[in-house]
Amino acid sequence: MNTEARKKALRHFYAGVIEPLGFKFSPDEELVDFLLEQEVKLEAEHGAPYCPCQGRTEVRAEDVRIVCPCIPFHRGHFDAMRRCWCGLFVHLDVEDPDSLPQIPPGQVGGE
Protein backbone atom coordinates (compact mmCIF):
# COMPACT_ATOMS: atom_id res chain seq x y z
CA MET A 1 0.00 0.00 0.00
CA ASN A 2 1.02 3.58 -0.63
CA THR A 3 1.89 5.11 2.74
CA GLU A 4 1.83 8.72 1.56
CA ALA A 5 -1.60 8.33 -0.04
CA ARG A 6 -2.95 6.65 3.09
CA LYS A 7 -1.58 9.44 5.28
CA LYS A 8 -3.45 11.99 3.17
CA ALA A 9 -6.64 9.94 3.47
CA LEU A 10 -6.31 9.69 7.26
CA ARG A 11 -5.79 13.45 7.45
CA HIS A 12 -8.98 13.95 5.47
CA PHE A 13 -11.04 11.61 7.66
CA TYR A 14 -9.63 12.90 10.95
CA ALA A 15 -10.20 16.54 10.04
CA GLY A 16 -13.92 15.92 9.79
CA VAL A 17 -13.98 14.43 13.29
CA ILE A 18 -11.58 16.59 15.30
CA GLU A 19 -12.64 20.06 14.23
CA PRO A 20 -16.20 19.79 15.58
CA LEU A 21 -14.61 18.55 18.83
CA GLY A 22 -12.51 21.71 19.12
CA PHE A 23 -9.20 20.22 18.04
CA LYS A 24 -6.88 20.64 15.05
CA PHE A 25 -3.72 18.98 13.81
CA SER A 26 -0.61 20.12 15.65
CA PRO A 27 1.21 23.01 13.94
CA ASP A 28 4.34 20.83 14.21
CA GLU A 29 4.09 19.36 10.71
CA GLU A 30 7.08 17.08 11.15
CA LEU A 31 5.51 15.50 14.23
CA VAL A 32 2.14 15.11 12.48
CA ASP A 33 3.75 13.46 9.49
CA PHE A 34 5.71 11.07 11.70
CA LEU A 35 2.70 10.10 13.81
CA LEU A 36 0.46 9.53 10.79
CA GLU A 37 3.11 7.29 9.30
CA GLN A 38 3.14 5.19 12.48
CA GLU A 39 -0.64 4.96 12.35
CA VAL A 40 -0.53 3.77 8.76
CA LYS A 41 1.88 1.04 9.81
CA LEU A 42 -0.28 0.07 12.80
CA GLU A 43 -3.34 -0.05 10.59
CA ALA A 44 -1.59 -2.28 8.05
CA GLU A 45 -0.48 -4.65 10.79
CA HIS A 46 -3.39 -4.61 13.23
CA GLY A 47 -6.39 -3.47 11.17
CA ALA A 48 -6.97 -0.05 12.75
CA PRO A 49 -4.93 3.15 13.17
CA TYR A 50 -4.28 2.77 16.88
CA CYS A 51 -2.71 5.59 18.85
CA PRO A 52 1.04 5.24 18.32
CA CYS A 53 1.86 6.09 21.93
CA GLN A 54 -0.50 3.66 23.64
CA GLY A 55 -0.13 -0.08 24.14
CA ARG A 56 -2.86 -2.40 22.95
CA THR A 57 -4.35 -4.77 25.50
CA GLU A 58 -5.88 -7.30 23.07
CA VAL A 59 -9.18 -6.67 24.87
CA ARG A 60 -11.42 -5.26 22.16
CA ALA A 61 -13.49 -3.04 24.44
CA GLU A 62 -10.30 -1.41 25.66
CA ASP A 63 -8.50 -1.25 22.33
CA VAL A 64 -11.31 0.57 20.50
CA ARG A 65 -10.78 3.41 22.97
CA ILE A 66 -7.33 4.10 21.49
CA VAL A 67 -8.24 4.05 17.80
CA CYS A 68 -7.27 7.46 16.46
CA PRO A 69 -8.81 9.99 16.81
CA CYS A 70 -9.67 8.85 20.34
CA ILE A 71 -10.65 12.30 21.63
CA PRO A 72 -14.26 11.37 22.59
CA PHE A 73 -13.02 8.60 24.89
CA HIS A 74 -10.51 10.76 26.76
CA ARG A 75 -12.03 14.20 26.45
CA GLY A 76 -11.45 15.32 30.02
CA HIS A 77 -7.79 14.42 29.97
CA PHE A 78 -7.12 15.97 26.57
CA ASP A 79 -9.00 19.15 27.42
CA ALA A 80 -6.88 19.53 30.56
CA MET A 81 -3.67 19.16 28.53
CA ARG A 82 -5.11 21.00 25.46
CA ARG A 83 -3.60 18.21 23.38
CA CYS A 84 -3.93 14.47 22.91
CA TRP A 85 -1.37 12.09 24.37
CA CYS A 86 0.96 11.93 21.40
CA GLY A 87 0.46 15.55 20.34
CA LEU A 88 -1.12 14.81 16.99
CA PHE A 89 -4.11 16.97 17.92
CA VAL A 90 -4.17 20.19 19.93
CA HIS A 91 -6.90 22.64 20.87
CA LEU A 92 -7.86 25.04 18.10
CA ASP A 93 -6.23 28.02 19.79
CA VAL A 94 -2.84 26.36 20.40
CA GLU A 95 0.05 27.83 18.42
CA ASP A 96 2.99 26.51 20.44
CA PRO A 97 2.40 22.80 21.12
CA ASP A 98 5.80 22.38 22.82
CA SER A 99 4.64 24.58 25.67
CA LEU A 100 1.77 22.27 26.60
CA PRO A 101 2.21 20.08 29.68
CA GLN A 102 1.74 16.34 29.90
CA ILE A 103 -0.52 15.59 32.86
CA PRO A 104 -0.74 12.07 34.32
CA PRO A 105 -4.26 10.61 33.97
CA GLY A 106 -4.61 10.26 37.74
CA GLN A 107 -4.39 14.03 38.19
CA VAL A 108 -7.26 14.80 35.81
CA GLY A 109 -10.99 14.43 36.39
CA GLY A 110 -13.61 13.64 33.77
CA GLU A 111 -12.18 10.37 32.46
Next chain:
Amino acid sequence: MWIEACKEGDLAPGGVKYVRDGETEIAVCNVDGAHFAVGRRCGHMNAPLEQGPLDGPYLTCPLHHVQFDVRTGEALNYPIDHDYGDERPPEPYRRLGKVQMRLEWKIRVHDLPTYPVRVRDGVIEVDVPAAPDEIEE
Protein backbone atom coordinates in the same frame (compact mmCIF):
# COMPACT_ATOMS: atom_id res chain seq x y z
CA MET B 1 -16.05 4.99 -26.78
CA TRP B 2 -17.91 7.67 -24.82
CA ILE B 3 -21.10 6.49 -23.14
CA GLU B 4 -23.73 8.54 -21.36
CA ALA B 5 -23.70 8.02 -17.60
CA CYS B 6 -26.35 10.45 -16.39
CA LYS B 7 -27.38 14.07 -16.41
CA GLU B 8 -25.05 16.35 -14.49
CA GLY B 9 -27.83 17.38 -12.12
CA ASP B 10 -28.62 13.77 -11.26
CA LEU B 11 -25.35 13.25 -9.41
CA ALA B 12 -24.99 15.46 -6.35
CA PRO B 13 -21.61 16.09 -4.69
CA GLY B 14 -20.72 12.99 -2.68
CA GLY B 15 -22.89 10.85 -4.94
CA VAL B 16 -21.91 7.66 -6.73
CA LYS B 17 -23.78 6.24 -9.70
CA TYR B 18 -23.53 2.78 -11.17
CA VAL B 19 -23.29 2.65 -14.95
CA ARG B 20 -22.96 -0.43 -17.10
CA ASP B 21 -21.72 -0.83 -20.63
CA GLY B 22 -21.74 -4.47 -21.72
CA GLU B 23 -19.54 -6.31 -19.25
CA THR B 24 -17.91 -3.12 -17.98
CA GLU B 25 -19.29 -1.89 -14.67
CA ILE B 26 -18.44 1.64 -13.67
CA ALA B 27 -18.97 3.82 -10.60
CA VAL B 28 -19.18 7.51 -11.49
CA CYS B 29 -18.34 9.75 -8.54
CA ASN B 30 -19.01 13.41 -7.86
CA VAL B 31 -16.19 14.77 -5.69
CA ASP B 32 -17.25 18.30 -4.78
CA GLY B 33 -18.32 18.99 -8.36
CA ALA B 34 -15.47 17.16 -10.10
CA HIS B 35 -16.40 13.88 -11.72
CA PHE B 36 -14.37 10.67 -11.66
CA ALA B 37 -15.10 7.18 -12.92
CA VAL B 38 -13.65 3.97 -11.50
CA GLY B 39 -14.44 0.28 -11.75
CA ARG B 40 -17.61 -0.49 -9.85
CA ARG B 41 -16.38 -3.74 -8.34
CA CYS B 42 -14.15 -3.63 -5.25
CA GLY B 43 -10.58 -4.71 -5.88
CA HIS B 44 -10.85 -7.06 -2.93
CA MET B 45 -13.99 -9.21 -3.24
CA ASN B 46 -16.03 -7.59 -6.00
CA ALA B 47 -18.56 -5.85 -3.78
CA PRO B 48 -20.59 -3.10 -5.50
CA LEU B 49 -18.83 0.11 -4.55
CA GLU B 50 -21.67 2.49 -5.35
CA GLN B 51 -23.30 1.22 -2.17
CA GLY B 52 -20.42 2.51 -0.06
CA PRO B 53 -19.93 6.08 1.16
CA LEU B 54 -17.91 8.65 -0.80
CA ASP B 55 -16.17 11.09 1.53
CA GLY B 56 -14.14 13.63 -0.42
CA PRO B 57 -12.24 11.57 -2.99
CA TYR B 58 -12.33 8.44 -0.82
CA LEU B 59 -14.77 5.67 -1.63
CA THR B 60 -15.24 2.98 1.02
CA CYS B 61 -16.28 -0.55 0.14
CA PRO B 62 -19.42 -1.53 2.08
CA LEU B 63 -18.24 -5.11 2.55
CA HIS B 64 -14.78 -5.01 4.21
CA HIS B 65 -14.14 -1.27 4.27
CA VAL B 66 -11.27 -1.08 1.80
CA GLN B 67 -10.91 2.55 0.80
CA PHE B 68 -10.05 3.77 -2.68
CA ASP B 69 -8.96 7.15 -3.99
CA VAL B 70 -11.33 7.63 -6.93
CA ARG B 71 -8.94 10.12 -8.57
CA THR B 72 -6.32 7.42 -9.04
CA GLY B 73 -8.18 4.17 -8.36
CA GLU B 74 -5.59 3.34 -5.76
CA ALA B 75 -6.47 1.03 -2.86
CA LEU B 76 -5.43 2.76 0.37
CA ASN B 77 -5.80 0.12 3.06
CA TYR B 78 -6.35 -3.55 3.68
CA PRO B 79 -9.77 -5.08 4.30
CA ILE B 80 -11.09 -5.06 7.83
CA ASP B 81 -12.85 -8.17 9.07
CA HIS B 82 -16.20 -7.81 10.69
CA ASP B 83 -15.78 -7.79 14.43
CA TYR B 84 -18.69 -9.21 16.36
CA GLY B 85 -17.22 -8.21 19.70
CA ASP B 86 -16.85 -10.47 22.67
CA GLU B 87 -20.03 -12.44 22.03
CA ARG B 88 -18.93 -15.72 20.46
CA PRO B 89 -21.10 -17.20 17.73
CA PRO B 90 -22.26 -20.83 17.94
CA GLU B 91 -19.63 -23.48 17.16
CA PRO B 92 -20.48 -24.29 13.50
CA TYR B 93 -20.30 -20.61 12.61
CA ARG B 94 -17.07 -20.18 14.55
CA ARG B 95 -15.41 -22.96 12.53
CA LEU B 96 -16.75 -21.53 9.29
CA GLY B 97 -15.58 -18.08 10.30
CA LYS B 98 -12.04 -19.32 10.91
CA VAL B 99 -11.87 -20.92 7.48
CA GLN B 100 -13.33 -17.86 5.84
CA MET B 101 -10.89 -15.58 7.61
CA ARG B 102 -7.93 -17.70 6.58
CA LEU B 103 -9.05 -17.61 2.95
CA GLU B 104 -9.78 -13.91 2.96
CA TRP B 105 -6.30 -13.08 4.17
CA LYS B 106 -4.95 -14.76 1.03
CA ILE B 107 -6.98 -12.50 -1.23
CA ARG B 108 -5.05 -9.58 -2.64
CA VAL B 109 -6.51 -6.11 -2.91
CA HIS B 110 -6.21 -4.60 -6.37
CA ASP B 111 -6.43 -0.98 -7.45
CA LEU B 112 -9.51 0.04 -9.44
CA PRO B 113 -9.43 0.83 -13.14
CA THR B 114 -10.10 4.50 -13.89
CA TYR B 115 -11.92 5.96 -16.88
CA PRO B 116 -11.86 9.45 -18.42
CA VAL B 117 -14.95 11.53 -17.71
CA ARG B 118 -16.31 14.62 -19.45
CA VAL B 119 -19.44 16.73 -19.23
CA ARG B 120 -21.10 17.70 -22.51
CA ASP B 121 -24.34 19.64 -22.74
CA GLY B 122 -25.13 18.83 -19.13
CA VAL B 123 -24.54 15.11 -19.57
CA ILE B 124 -21.77 13.17 -17.82
CA GLU B 125 -20.01 10.85 -20.23
CA VAL B 126 -17.45 8.13 -19.54
CA ASP B 127 -14.86 6.86 -21.97
CA VAL B 128 -15.13 3.08 -21.86
CA PRO B 129 -12.62 1.01 -23.81
CA ALA B 130 -14.22 -1.08 -26.53
CA ALA B 131 -14.47 -4.80 -25.79
CA PRO B 132 -12.01 -6.90 -27.81
CA ASP B 133 -14.80 -8.35 -29.98
CA GLU B 134 -16.02 -4.84 -30.80
CA ILE B 135 -12.70 -3.68 -32.21
CA GLU B 136 -12.75 -3.75 -35.98
CA GLU B 137 -9.84 -5.57 -37.56
